Amino acid sequence: MKERIRYERRHSRWYEALLLGWPFQLIVGALLIVGLPAWDRWGWGFWEYLPPYRSNTLIACVLAFIGILWTLRRMHRFPGARVSAFIAPTIAVAYLLVVAILFFTREEYTRQVLFVSFLMSLGWFYLAFFLGRRYRRMKLGVVPVGRVGELEPTPDIELRSLTHPDLGGVRYDGVVADLHAEELSPEWERFLARCTLHHIPVYHVRQIQESMSGRVRIEHLTENEYGSLLPSLSYQGVKRFIDLVAALLLLPLLAPIMLATAIAIRLDSPGPALFIQRRMGFRAVPFRVYKFRSMYMDQKGLGFTAGDDDPRITRVGRFIRKYRLDELPQLFNVIKGEMSFIGPRPESMELSDWYERDVPFFSYRHVVRPGISGWAQVEQGYAAEVDGMTTKLQYDFYYIKHFSLWLDILIAFKTLKTIVTGYGSR
Incomplete structure (x- = not known):
């Protein structure tokens, strides 16, 4: 036997x-x-x-x-x-x-x-x-077929390639395999079945790739963790209530800072203190976003901000962009229900039309309210919109797929770190 x-x-x-x-x-x-x-x-x-x-x-x-x-x-x-x-x-x-x-x-x-x-x-x-700390780092065995070669270890996940269909006496937290790979032989399939029978989780490579990178591949539109393409409606309602209460509480506290910022902008360069632009919003309904003006009025350039060395940025503008003060007027967008504190950043109408041509399901990005800060911003930074389009969309879709209070709390903490240190701002 x-x-x-x-x-x-x-x-x-x-x-x-x-x-x-x-x-x-x-x-x-x-x-x-x-x-x-x-x-x-x-x-x-x-x-x-x-x-x-x-x-x-x-x-x-x-x-x-x-x-x-x-x-x-x-x-x-x-x-x-x-x-x-x-x-x-x-x-x-x-x-x-x-x-x-x-x-x-x-x-x-x-x-x-x-x-x-x-x-x-x-x-x-x-x-x-x-x-x-040493016990929390996941140890995963990797079946060496298909797309698993795209995986790279991180400080939180250790990857060990399996040379044959056996764990070799090593205890793992789970096994990773490309379950759609044509090269997955019957021996490897029986091995994965044995792992499952012994309560060792078997992960599809896409699951681990998303959990390690914080991005969702956008070649195809996939369901979120609730089993449908619609994020949790109950949490959307709770989040809207939290946004409204927080904005109403913060507005009187931040009003002196907003007034001082507006005065500094007017003294630094000619033009209005506010910059108002039409952007694509919740459920693909356009709205007017409010920001403090950070650029000269009489200089033209590309349709997006190239970075800190963009000659259109004023002296005050460089400072308020670093510490995210230019976003403060969006409190009024939050109160009006057009934006949330946390969510995908709203794009201009021109960029939205351009993205829609390249990514057929780009409009899915508007299934949640746009935010003052988002997962793409805290992970990718405020890079030029066009240069990082694909990566930014991958982060945005990850946020929508894992839409939850806990991810919002994490983004809020990371955003506060950016505000305090100025690191990661655009």
């Missing part, structure tokens, strides 16, 4: 699954981040007597911790998400939210416990990240 071949998935042993799984992180982390600060302030047996200020504080700490853990785990799925860079911002936002809720609802709470819990969260999540 032929000996039965057994494969074992990486991190599948009970103690590995226990230590690396989210239940362990949730339970142990909650005991440290919520329990220790409470014990330090109120002593042992603090749970036996819970007046409102104690219960409110404990609930706030628990909610902040769960929100942080869930957000970081979800963001880690996306390419380019260097989780270590987003730990501190995520923790800060979570605790600010719970404090804001307690403040506006006028509920009693203990600031000392919340602050110590905040510090404990920083220590816990950074420690968990650096201790688990």
Whole structure:
């Protein structure tokens, strides 16, 4: 009788699954981040007597911790998400939210416990990240046929080419194959079936390619992760509500900066402070986008910005473009429902017509609201529109395919980094 071949998935042993799984992180982390600060302030047996200020504080700490853990785990799925860079911002936002809720609802709470819990969260999540970094890097076996040669390893994914239909005693997180390749022999197909029977995931090369690059190939139009070409309608509604509330809250705070920017533009060069242009919008409906003018009025050039050395850019324009201040008037576009904070950048009517001729399904890009910032901008940077057309569309389609709150949060953090540092601006 032929000996039965057994494969074992990486991190599948009970103690590995226990230590690396989210239940362990949730339970142990909650005991440290919520329990220790409470014990330090109120002593042992603090749970036996819970007046409102104690219960409110404990609930706030628990909610902040769960929100942080869930957000970081979800963001880690996306390419380019260097989780270590987003730990501190995520923790800060979570605790600010719970404090804001307690403040506006006028509920009693203990600031000392919340602050110590905040510090404990920083220590816990950074420690968990650096201790688990080597275990989080995926190890994938690659079946050497078809388009798998286009794959390249990244800091988050290790690729090992398989020389024959066997794992060779190595434990992998999964196996990658071009399932549409004509060269995929019956031996390799039986091998992939055995991997599946032993609970080792088999990925099509396209799945891994998208997860590594953050781009979707645009030779053919494919469905998104919800199983249809229509992004989540429920999230679109939630996102519109968040956009409107955020824009109304930010407008009075940013009004002084907008006024100072407008004055600087008028003093720097003749012409209006605002630049208004017709662009293609949500559901292919044209609209007028508002921006602060960053170019001279009396100079002509190409239909797109060539870069920082474009002679049409003014001195003030170069500064406001670097720190994205020229986009601030688009808050009014967001309030009007023409734009979102996050989404594919709206193109001019001329460029949209040109793209439509080259990419038959380009109009699918308008299935979500255009954004002030987008996945293509934080990953590709603000390169010249024409030069990076294909790559930019691949990023835009990836965003639409993975349209979700978690991807929007990741883009928001990356955009804030660009605003603060000026790195990646056009």
